[in-house]
Amino acid sequence: MGIQLTAIHYVYLACIAGILALLIRRRDTTIICVAGIFLLGLLATGTLGGSVSGIFEAFIFATKELMGTIMIISIVVAMSRVLILTGINETMLGPLMRFIRTPSVAFWGIGLIMMVTSFFFWPSPGVALIGAVLLPVALRVGLPALGAAVAMNLFGHGIALSGDYIIQGAPKLTADAAGLSTGEVMAASVPLVAVMGVVTTVTAYWLIRRDQKRGTWRDGLVAEPGAAGVLTAGGAGSRERGRGKVPGREKEQGKGQDKGQECKEPQGRKLMQGQAHGEAKGRRRLQEDEPVPLAAPVKKTLALLIPLLFLADVAAMLRLDLQGGEATALVGGTAVLILVAVALLAHRGRGLEKTTSYLIDGFVFGFKVFGPVIPIAAFFYLGDSAFTDLFGETLPAGSHGIVNDLGAALAGSVPLNGAVGAVTLAAVGAITGLDGSGFSGISLAGSVAQLFAAATQTDAATLTALGQIAAIWVGGGTLIPWALIPAAAICGVSPFELARRNLVPVLTGLAATTLVAICLL
Numbered sequence: 001m002g003i004q005l006t007a008i009h010y011v012y013l014a015c016i017a018g019i020l021a022l023l024i025r026r027r028d029t030t031i032i033c034v035a036g037i038f039l040l041g042l043l044a045t046g047t048l049g050g051s052v053s054g055i056f057e058a059f060i061f062a063t064k065e066l067m068g069t070i071m072i073i074s075i076v077v078a079m080s081r082v083l084i085l086t087g088i089n090e091t092m093l094g095p096l097m098r099f100i101r102t103p104s105v106a107f108w109g110i111g112l113i114m115m116v117t118s119f120f121f122w123p124s125p126g127v128a129l130i131g132a133v134l135l136p137v138a139l140r141v142g143l144p145a146l147g148a149a150v151a152m153n154l155f156g157h158g159i160a161l162s163g164d165y166i167i168q169g170a171p172k173l174t175a176d177a178a179g180l181s182t183g184e185v186m187a188a189s190v191p192l193v194a195v196m197g198v199v200t201t202v203t204a205y206w207l208i209r210r211d212q213k214r215g216t217w218r219d220g221l222v223a224e225p226g227a228a229g230v231l232t233a234g235g236a237g238s239r240e241r242g243r244g245k246v247p248g249r250e251k252e253q254g255k256g257q258d259k260g261q262e263c264k265e266p267q268g269r270k271l272m273q274g275q276a277h278g279e280a281k282g283r284r285r286l287q288e289d290e291p292v293p294l295a296a297p298v299k300k301t302l303a304l305l306i307p308l309l310f311l312a313d314v315a316a317m318l319r320l321d322l323q324g325g326e327a328t329a330l331v332g333g334t335a336v337l338i339l340v341a342v343a344l345l346a347h348r349g350r351g352l353e354k355t356t357s358y359l360i361d362g363f364v365f366g367f368k369v370f371g372p373v374i375p376i377a378a379f380f381y382l383g384d385s386a387f388t389d390l391f392g393e394t395l396p397a398g399s400h401g402i403v404n405d406l407g408a409a410l411a412g413s414v415p416l417n418g419a420v421g422a423v424t425l426a427a428v429g430a431i432t433g434l435d436g437s438g439f440s441g442i443s444l445a446g447s448v449a450q451l452f453a454a455a456t457q458t459d460a461a462t463l464t465a466l467g468q469i470a471a472i473w474v475g476g477g478t479l480i481p482w483a484l485i486p487a488a489a490i491c492g493v494s495p496f497e498l499a500r501r502n503l504v505p506v507l508t509g510l511a512a513t514t515l516v517a518i519c520l521l
Helices: 007-024 030-045 048-086 088-097 103-120 123-140 145-163 169-178 182-214 236-242 259-289 296-320 324-370 373-381 385-391 402-411 418-435 442-456 460-478 481-491 495-520
Strands: none
Touching: 007 030, 007 373, 007 402, 030 048, 030 373, 030 385, 048 088, 048 123, 048 324, 048 373, 048 385, 048 481, 088 296, 103 123, 103 145, 103 182, 123 145, 123 324, 123 481, 145 169, 145 182, 145 460, 145 481, 145 495, 169 182, 169 442, 169 460, 182 460, 182 495, 296 324, 324 373, 324 481, 373 481, 402 418, 418 442, 418 460, 418 495, 442 460, 460 481, 460 495, 481 495
C-alpha cells in the first residue's frame, strides 16, 4: 500500500484516460497505445533504442498472449465455413429453429445457454461451441450479430465468470487475499452477482430494442457473422467483366463495306472466342472449388455426429478436469478434425487443397479481427507482468505492477467508512481489470477489502465479492476490447463496437450492485 508512484505510473494513467476518451468518441486507439509504450519504455530504460525496440517487443508479447484465442477462433471459423457450404449447418440447426423464433427468445436463449456452459468451463471455449451452432439461428430470426455477441458476452464473461461457482477460481483468489473462506465469499457474492446480471442484461436488451426501433443501430460488422462469408475466387465481378464490350465491336457495327473493317472482323471474332474460352475455364474452376452435394442421409449423419463430438469434448472436460487453455485446445483439435473430414467428403479429389484453403480463410478472418486489438493489448499488458519482462526491474521496490500500484494508491487516499469502502472496492476492482485479464487484480481487491472491513467494522465478504465482480466484469471480457475478442470474432463484429455497446449496461449494473452492497454492509 505504501508504494511511491513514479512518472511511469502517471504516464500510464494519462494514456488510459486518453484511450478511454478515444473509445467513447468511437476513434481508433493504435497511435496513442504506441505512443504510450514508447514513453513507458523511454522512462524505464532511459534510452531511445530501448524504447523503440520495446514497441515491437510489446507487440510480440501481446501476440503470444492472444495466440491461443486467435487460433481457436480461426479454426472454428474455418470449420463453420465448410459446414455452411455443404449445407450441414442447415440440417444441424433445423430443430433449434422450432424453439428460437423471435429476436427476444434468441437473445435470452443464447445468453442463458452461454451462462450455464460457462459455469462449468471458461467462457472462451463456450463461445466457440455455442457461437458456431446458435449464431446462425439467431441471425435468421432477426437478432443482429452484435446483439448475439452482447448476449454471449454478458452472460458468459460477465455473470458466469464473476460468480465462478463451479470452478471457484475467482472466489478462491479473493478469499485467500482477504483471509476468508471460499464459501463465505461465494455466499456473499450471490445477491451481488444476481443484481449485476439482471440489471446489465435487461439494460443491454432494452438498449438494443430501442436503437433498432429508432433506426440508430450500428452493426459493427468486420466480417460475415458466424464465419458465414464464403470467399469465392473469380466471383460475380469476373463474370461481369466478361460481359463488357469487346474492343472494336462498335466499329464493326459501323461502315461494314470498309475494307479495313473487314480485316477487323476476324480479329473481333478471335477475341470473343478467347474471352468465351476464359469464361468457361473460370466457370470450371468455380465448379471444382464448390463442394459436391452430399446425400441427405450423409448430411443428417454428420449433423448428428458433429454436436455429439462437441458434447464428448464437454464430457472429457468434466472427466479430466480440463479448464482454460486445455479445454480450448480440445475444442480446437475437434474442430480441425471435423474440418478435414468434411472437406475430404465434400471436395473429393480436391479435398487436400480445399482443407488448406479453408484454414487460410479462417486465419485471414482471425488476424483481421485481432489486428486492431494487438496494439491496445500490448499497452495494457505493460500494466502487469509484461513491464518487468520487457524493461526489467525498473519499478519501485515492492511494486506489484503498475495497475496494482494505482489501485493500492486509490484505496489509501480515501476516507474510511462503509459507503466509501464499497465505492472504493468497485473502483479498485475496475482499475485492476484494465489489464484485460480480470483475475490479475482480484487478489488486490481481496486485500483492500480486508483493510476496509477491519477499519470500518463492515462485512469483509461482501466487500471482497464486490471487488471481485467489478474486476471480472471490467477485465474478464465485457469492457476491455481484447478480452472481448472470442465473442466478437465468432459473431464477426468489432470488439471495440462490442465494448461500446456494453459500456452503459455494465456501468449501470456496477452502480446498482455497489448500492446493493452498501445496503448489505
